[in-house]
Amino acid sequence: MADPMKIRAQMKGDTAEIRVLMSHPMETGQRKDNAGNTVPAHYIQSITVDVGGKRVIQGQTATSVSRNPVFGFRVKGAKAGDKVVIHWEDNKGDKRTDEATIAA
Amino acid sequence: MKQRLGMLLAAAALTTSFAVHAQQSAKKAPPAAKAAAPANKSEVSKEFEKFREVLEEDNPAELYEAKGEDIWKNKKGPNGTSMAQCDLGLGAGVVKGAYVHMPRYFADVGQVMDAERRVVHCMIKYLGYSEADIRKQPFSNVNKTPDHVSVITYVAAQSRNMKIAAPQKHPKEIEAYNIGKEIFAYRAGPYDFSCASCHGEDGKRIRTQDLPNLRKPDEAIRAYQGWPGYRMTGGFMLTQQWRMNDCFRQQRFPEPSYLSDSITALLAYMTVTANGQTYKGPGIKR
Amino acid sequence: MNRKIIAGLAATLACSAVLADEIRNYRAEAVAMMKRDFKAKGIATTDRLHEDGVQAICNRSGDNPPKDIAARLEKDQLESVKYPADGKLMGDWKAGEKLAQSGRGMTWSDKAGVPGGGNCYNCHQISPTEMSFGTIGPSLYQFGKTRGNTPDMQKYVYGKIWNAKAYNLCSQMPRFGHVNALNEKQIKDLVALLLDPQSPVNSK
Numbered sequence: 001m002a003d004p005m006k007i008r009a010q011m012k013g014d015t016a017e018i019r020v021l022m023s024h025p026m027e028t029g030q031r032k033d034n035a036g037n038t039v040p041a042h043y044i045q046s047i048t049v050d051v052g053g054k055r056v057i058q059g060q061t062a063t064s065v066s067r068n069p070v071f072g073f074r075v076k077g078a079k080a081g082d083k084v085v086i087h088w089e090d091n092k093g094d095k096r097t098d099e100a101t102i103a104a
Numbered sequence: 105m106k107q108r109l110g111m112l113l114a115a116a117a118l119t120t121s122f123a124v125h126a127q128q129s130a131k132k133a134p135p136a137a138k139a140a141a142p143a144n145k146s147e148v149s150k151e152f153e154k155f156r157e158v159l160e161e162d163n164p165a166e167l168y169e170a171k172g173e174d175i176w177k178n179k180k181g182p183n184g185t186s187m188a189q190c191d192l193g194l195g196a197g198v199v200k201g202a203y204v205h206m207p208r209y210f211a212d213v214g215q216v217m218d219a220e221r222r223v224v225h226c227m228i229k230y231l232g233y234s235e236a237d238i239r240k241q242p243f244s245n246v247n248k249t250p251d252h253v254s255v256i257t258y259v260a261a262q263s264r265n266m267k268i269a270a271p272q273k274h275p276k277e278i279e280a281y282n283i284g285k286e287i288f289a290y291r292a293g294p295y296d297f298s299c300a301s302c303h304g305e306d307g308k309r310i311r312t313q314d315l316p317n318l319r320k321p322d323e324a325i326r327a328y329q330g331w332p333g334y335r336m337t338g339g340f341m342l343t344q345q346w347r348m349n350d351c352f353r354q355q356r357f358p359e360p361s362y363l364s365d366s367i368t369a370l371l372a373y374m375t376v377t378a379n380g381q382t383y384k385g386p387g388i389k390r
Numbered sequence: 391m392n393r394k395i396i397a398g399l400a401a402t403l404a405c406s407a408v409l410a411d412e413i414r415n416y417r418a419e420a421v422a423m424m425k426r427d428f429k430a431k432g433i434a435t436t437d438r439l440h441e442d443g444v445q446a447i448c449n450r451s452g453d454n455p456p457k458d459i460a461a462r463l464e465k466d467q468l469e470s471v472k473y474p475a476d477g478k479l480m481g482d483w484k485a486g487e488k489l490a491q492s493g494r495g496m497t498w499s500d501k502a503g504v505p506g507g508g509n510c511y512n513c514h515q516i517s518p519t520e521m522s523f524g525t526i527g528p529s530l531y532q533f534g535k536t537r538g539n540t541p542d543m544q545k546y547v548y549g550k551i552w553n554a555k556a557y558n559l560c561s562q563m564p565r566f567g568h569v570n571a572l573n574e575k576q577i578k579d580l581v582a583l584l585l586d587p588q589s590p591v592n593s594k
């Protein structure tokens with residue numbers, strides 16, 4: 001079971017600044033463990049972000065993203081109190097959804 | 105309706121691309137900064153400090169802090185006990201400020217313990233963790249950050265921006281300080297090194313790495329800042345006990361047992377020396 | 391004889407008895423504790439915790455030994471230096487540069503039987519092309535240019551790398567030859583790095 005994300009969302013003028021930290025190994029499939037065996041690829045492959053009930057980001061990611069990645073984005077037109085819902089799924093079918101409220 | 109939503113992903117791309125490089129070079133030593141000339145007081149280190157400050161805002165250490173908090177608050181031992189019963193020196197269950205008040209004497213065990221040792225002690229006693237398992241993998245690696253490392257990260261974070269105040273009242277606390285001071289200065293092994301060989305003088309470096317003079321209060325705090333730390337090269341949390349362990353490796357000594365009296369004593373010496381300085385909480389390391 | 395002296399003597403004795411009780415030998419306690427807590431790992435065995443004579447005098451004097459003792463021990467150390475049988479002290483500076491770069495050797499993560507590195511750049515500035523150098527030791531840039539490479543100078547540099555304590559008893563520099571961290575050929579290559587006129591160390 002995946003560990004929770006850390007989401008920060010705050011208004012800066014008329015723009016919401018949203019940052020999210022995700023807990024994920026993001027294995028590239030190229031790394032070898034101490035015994036010399038290749039560690040199978042294990043990575044987040046899709047991310048969605050909904051703000052105030054609207055889908056604002058729908059994206060695909062791959063193995064070039066780091067372990068425990070940080071994503072940041074700015075959303076125009078959102079307002080304080082809007083709910084931010086972030087969801088990811090990885091190539092092994094594991095998934096995680098977390099939410100936060102945009103602070104003033 | 106006017107509410108059109110736009111987005112900018114540039115920030116995301118920037119933040120992640122660095123960390124990718126960091127992960128891929130996990131097995132190699134940190135690259136030497138050949139381009140910048142560290143002619144005067146280490147320009148390279150200053151640049152790296154700036155970079156680190158930017159990253160502190162979204163330090164993945166927070167993920168481990170959150171996990172540790174969950175274990176501390178919600179996990180139960182086999183007999184229904186929990187970390188609420190764990191006394192880190194400021195009363196049962198009190199976490200706030202505890203990290204900067206250790207190492208200290210604990211009457212229940214009749215000995216001085218540093219923060220990591222005390223946390224592990226409690227996790228064994230109240231949550232039923234197996235000491236053998238913890239000793240099998242005391243430190244994080246690219247495959248696993250053990251639970252106790254997350255709990256220590258949580259405990260350390262609850263002392264963020266507080267002043268180091270390791271007590272020197274109990275005779276055993278004074279003894280730990282004095283023994284630690286001797287361990288710090290003890291030269292032995294094939295290279296004739298002591299801790300002081302690298303950390304006993306002002307303004308020295310190994311390669312481009314600045315070395316704090318740990319005998320001085322304003323520099324001894326640097327042995328605390330950034331620990332526990334998220335290591336970008338590899339992506340896992342490392343604690344102060346790991347830092348001590350790896351110093352002894354480079355000192356060409358045999359390996360100190362995890363959570364041993366020697367390390368507690370050494371930490372007591374270094375912590376007391378740093379007393380009065382402000383601890384900034386878990387950090388990020390290259 | 392008067393009583394005052396006797397009383398004074400008694401007081402002194404009583405006083406020293408109290409002190410003896412309170413002054414603890416923390417160094418001895420520290421060493422005993424480390425011998426209990428440290429375990430052998432790989433090539434790093436526990437006998438490394440024992441001080442040899444040089445370490446002992448440096449540990450007891452805070453790296454500031456009495457002059458006469460230092461002179462005697464330095465002489466012993468110098469006599470233990472083994473110079474090459476063929477009399478040639480300078481090797482290949484290019485191999486020396488590679489060796490100077492390597493920080494490997496003698497840790498518990500190093501393998502037995504694999505030659506270690508010189509660890510030189512950890513502490514010294516050497517070739518001008520390498521900007522990532524430490525400052526625990528003095529800069530060695532232009533070492534041969536300013537000192538020449540006479541047989542005496544070669545002998546000094548070889549001896550210094552073989553056993554730095556022969557010249558400065560409590561130097562922070564390891565005794566590379568003395569403890570078999572570097573072999574004869576490796577030390578020759580490092581001598582060349584510092585003294586060969588072709589070495590970048592001595593370039594303008």
